[in-house]
Amino acid sequence: MLKSCCDSYHTQFSEFPDLLRYHEQTRADSRWERTEVKKLEVAPLDKASPLFSDTGSFDSSVSGDAIEDTAENLKLAIKVKDKFFPLRDTAYKSLLDRAKINGTALPKLSREKLADVLNSCLALHRDSALLLVRDEKVSAAHSGDNRDYSVLEIDQLLDGLQKKMDERFPGNQFSSGYVDHSITSASWTLPGQREDLLDTYTKLLAAEGKTAMASKLMPGIRFSTSDTGMASAKVSALLVGLQYPIHIGSMIAVEHRRQSKVPDFVESLDMLFAQFGDSVARLSSLLSVYLDHPVNAMTAVCKRLALPKKASLEAVNMFEMAVGNDTATAHDVFVAMQEIPFILKSGGASESKLLTLQENMARALTFNWREYDFAKEVKW
Numbered sequence: 001m002l003k004s005c006c007d008s009y010h011t012q013f014s015e016f017p018d019l020l021r022y023h024e025q026t027r028a029d030s031r032w033e034r035t036e037v038k039k040l041e042v043a044p045l046d047k048a049s050p051l052f053s054d055t056g057s058f059d060s061s062v063s064g065d066a067i068e069d070t071a072e073n074l075k076l077a078i079k080v081k082d083k084f085f086p087l088r089d090t091a092y093k094s095l096l097d098r099a100k101i102n103g104t105a106l107p108k109l110s111r112e113k114l115a116d117v118l119n120s121c122l123a124l125h126r127d128s129a130l131l132l133v134r135d136e137k138v139s140a141a142h143s144g145d146n147r148d149y150s151v152l153e154i155d156q157l158l159d160g161l162q163k164k165m166d167e168r169f170p171g172n173q174f175s176s177g178y179v180d181h182s183i184t185s186a187s188w189t190l191p192g193q194r195e196d197l198l199d200t201y202t203k204l205l206a207a208e209g210k211t212a213m214a215s216k217l218m219p220g221i222r223f224s225t226s227d228t229g230m231a232s233a234k235v236s237a238l239l240v241g242l243q244y245p246i247h248i249g250s251m252i253a254v255e256h257r258r259q260s261k262v263p264d265f266v267e268s269l270d271m272l273f274a275q276f277g278d279s280v281a282r283l284s285s286l287l288s289v290y291l292d293h294p295v296n297a298m299t300a301v302c303k304r305l306a307l308p309k310k311a312s313l314e315a316v317n318m319f320e321m322a323v324g325n326d327t328a329t330a331h332d333v334f335v336a337m338q339e340i341p342f343i344l345k346s347g348g349a350s351e352s353k354l355l356t357l358q359e360n361m362a363r364a365l366t367f368n369w370r371e372y373d374f375a376k377e378v379k380w
Contacts, residue, residue, distance in 0.1 A: 005066040005136040007073045007089045010351075013177035016162060019186060022179065023155035030134040032151065033080055034144050037098050037125040041079040042118045044111035045086060047071045059083040066136035075111040078138050080131060088137040090181050090228040095141040098122060098129050132228060139181060140228040152254070152262055154184050154225055157233050160266040161223055168273050169193055175220065175240070183352040185224040189240055194218055197276055198239075201284045208287060208329075216241035219276065224355050233265050235272050236359070237279045244342040246335070247358035248279045249365055282365050286331035291373045294328035295320045298336060300372040301364050303380050307340055307357065311347075313380065315339035330369035337361060 002009045013019040043051050045067070051057060052071055055064070062085060070077065070086035077084045078095070087095070096102050099121035106114060128144025130151075142149035165172045171192035178185045190197070197219045205214035220238035222245070232253035239246040252272040254265040291297045298319055302312040319336040340361070341354050 003065055005063060006069045007181060009135075010178065010180035013179075013186075016158075016174040016177070016186075019174075019177035019179075020155055020158050020162075023153075023158060023184070026134065027153050027155055030132060033131040033133060035080070035129055035131065037127045037129045037144075038123050040095075040098065040119075040122045040129060040141075042087070042095070042115045042122070043077045043079070043084065044075060044115045045070050045077040046075040046111045049075075049111065051077055051084065057084050059085055062086065062136050070137065076115060078131075078141075080133065080138065085133060086137045088139045088181060088228070091132075091138050091140050093229065098125070098127070098141050098143070100125065134228075135181070150261070151227065152225070152233055152265065154227060156262045157225060157265055158186065158223070160262055161235065161269065164266055164269045165221065168269075169221075172221075178351050180351065182228055182350070183224060183226045183355070185222065185351060185355060187220055187222045187238065187240070187245065190219045190221065197280055201280050204284055204287050213242070213335075219280075220245065221272075222247070222355075226352075235269060236362075237272065237276050239280075239283075242335075242338065244338050244345070245358075246283075246338055247362045248283050249362040251359065251362075279365075283331070283334070286334055286365070286369070287329055289330035289369050290327055291330060291333065291369060292327055293373050293375055294323055294326075294333050296374045296376070296378045297330070297369060297372040298333045299378040299380060300374060301333070301367065301369070302337065302340070303378065304367075304372070305360055305363060307337075307361065308344060309380060311340045311343040314343055333369070334364055337364070 013022065043049070045051055052067065055067070058067065059080070066086050074087055074089045074092060076087040078087050095118065099118050101117070101121050106117070109117065130142040130144045130149060131138050132140040132142070165188060169190045169192065172188045172190050175187045175189055198217060202214040202217060205211070217239050218241045220240040221235060222238050223235050225233040234251055234253045236251035237248050239248055252268045254268055295316060299316050302316065315336060318339060319333070323332070341357055344357065345354055
């Protein structure tokens with residue numbers, strides 16, 4: 001079993017109280033350290049570096065497992081108040097931001113040279129940094145200016161969301177929760193609101209002969225956030241019950257910026273809930289958009305959205321086997337596209353990558369699909 005100090009650590013939850021307690025404990029065990037950027041000191045932490053065996057230079061909370069794991073991954077450490085902490089892979093991007101450098105060549109440098117480059121650049125800046133120390137490592141190096149980064153504690157976001165849903169959607173049911181060092185996500189179903197939100201849509205599906213699909217669908221809500229990256233606190237509308245949840249847009253997001261507070265997030269939820277019906281209506285409208293060349297349209301839309309090519313073409317091939325040369329609706333194509341995240345998940349794609357993918361795919365609901373109904377085969 002992976003220890004929480006490991007970069008690849010992840011866990012799942014089937015009950016909301018367990019997810020909430022996890023984040024309450026995580027907040028209690030974590031700490032935020034504010035410091036000057038020019039005082040940050042980075043050191044190599046691969047197995048050949050002197051620091052690897054110099055355990056006395058590390059904070060007393062850092063275990064050998066955390067040092068070993070970092071030596072296998074990012075291979076860097078950072079000094080906080082005269083003691084070193086391993087640097088988690090989630091902190092790399094934000095540390096580059098503090099140094100105001102970037103580039104694909106940097107990761108190719110030896111860890112000693114990379115540490116030298118970082119230290120030379122960090123020393124030039126008078127800004128402040130806000131470091132997140134969690135699970136024996138520095139997990140993020142945000143800007144120390146509240147206008148650039150505002151801490152939104154995840155347990156408080158979850159608690160506010162649950163209370164708001166209990167008020168707006170009585171009978172909501174927690175489905176699952178997921179946590180790794182880069183993201184937290186959770187989803188709920190809304191069985192009590194199924195008739196109000198999906199009645200017209202399911203009747204349209206039934207009229208198209210899709211009664212089996214209609215009977216399985218349930219409205220849902222997904223929450224996601226991160227305090228190790230620049231991700232927003234997001235809540236989006238879902239349809240669940242099929243092979244993979246369908247993201248149907250209507251997303252609200254409160255960024256970890258501009259001195260945002262948890263109440264700002266809770267208040268913004270009313271906007272999402274009010275727009276849920278509009279999102280379902282937008283999906284329903286695709287049932288009346290008939291395409292003469294649906295396989296070409298699916299390929300063109302996937303290409304336009306810059307979806308992962310290999311998984312997209314696999315999904316296109318599956319759709320082509322199902323429809324052949326027949327016509328189909330834009331709704332048929334959009335549902336077929338949901339195979340893409342399922343394929344990627346089966347291949348071990350990260351939760352954060354899948355969430356970003358689904359948000360991107362939902363943009364297709366706003367397209368004029370007839371513009372992609374090409375008679376000529378679409379090359380990718």
